[in-house]
Amino acid sequence: MPTIGVLALQGDVREHRAALEAAGARTIALRRDHELDAVDGIVIPGGESTTMSRLLRVFDLLEPLRARLKAGLPAYGSCAGMILLATEVLDTRGDAEHLDALDITVRRNAFGRQVDSFETDLDMTGIDDGPVRAVFIRAPWVEKAGTAVEVLATVPEGPAAGRIVAVRQGNVLATSFHPEVTGDLRVHRLFVDAVRSHIQLGR
Numbered sequence: 536m537p538t539i540g541v542l543a544l545q546g547d548v549r550e551h552r553a554a555l556e557a558a559g560a561r562t563i564a565l566r567r568d569h570e571l572d573a574v575d576g577i578v579i580p581g582g583e584s585t586t587m588s589r590l591l592r593v594f595d596l597l598e599p600l601r602a603r604l605k606a607g608l609p610a611y612g613s614c615a616g617m618i619l620l621a622t623e624v625l626d627t628r629g630d631a632e633h634l635d636a637l638d639i640t641v642r643r644n645a646f647g648r649q650v651d652s653f654e655t656d657l658d659m660t661g662i663d664d665g666p667v668r669a670v671f672i673r674a675p676w677v678e679k680a681g682t683a684v685e686v687l688a689t690v691p692e693g694p695a696a697g698r699i700v701a702v703r704q705g706n707v708l709a710t711s712f713h714p715e716v717t718g719d720l721r722v723h724r725l726f727v728d729a730v731r732s733h734i735q736l737g738r
């Protein structure tokens with residue numbers, strides 16, 4: 536069974552751990568750099584990306600995590616987690632750090648005040664048995680994706696129709712929305728399966 540660390544500095548850690556465990560993984564709440572050696576993958580939860588970025592520095596995790604991601608550690612980020620995995624972030628604080636694991640430009644709080652938080656059903660590549668219920672909470676969208684990045688889902692309708700909200704680059708997955716709060720385990724299963732294949736390939 537793969538072991539997945541959920542970055543536990545801030546955000547909805549408990550919901551991700553529950554979803555990952557239901558999807559067949561062992562989980563740990565990850566706060567220290569040495570714990571990175573014990574995990575086969577990492578999840579960066581939803582929360583507040585600038586706060587998490589500051590805490591990554593305080594906990595001396597920023598560089599070790601960046602290095603592990605660069606070396607190929609599978610990762611999944613939801614919402615604030617997507618922001619942290621990006622190479623470029625728009626509408627953020629000047630001193631906010633990110634992890635450069637996904638070749639995307641992300642815009643924070645992109646949906647604006649009118650539709651601050653909303654839900655919709657969307658089709659997602661990799662999940663074939665029906666649409667995913669996507670819950671957006673002050674969510675980012677992907678403004679630009681590099682050529683190595685696969686777009687997995689876009690907003691189907693409304694003022695933000697066509698905006699990119701789920702992506703994958705190798706073993707790094709990110710969604711603007713929060714599958715951890717819906718009880719639908721399919722996105723977490725997609726990630727757990729990717730972690731499992733990564734382990735098998737490495738052997």
Ligand code: GLN
Nearest residue numbers: 581582583584614615673
């Ligand atoms: N708006 C938050 C940020 O910029 C993300 C919101 C979320 O994770 N639900 O970090």
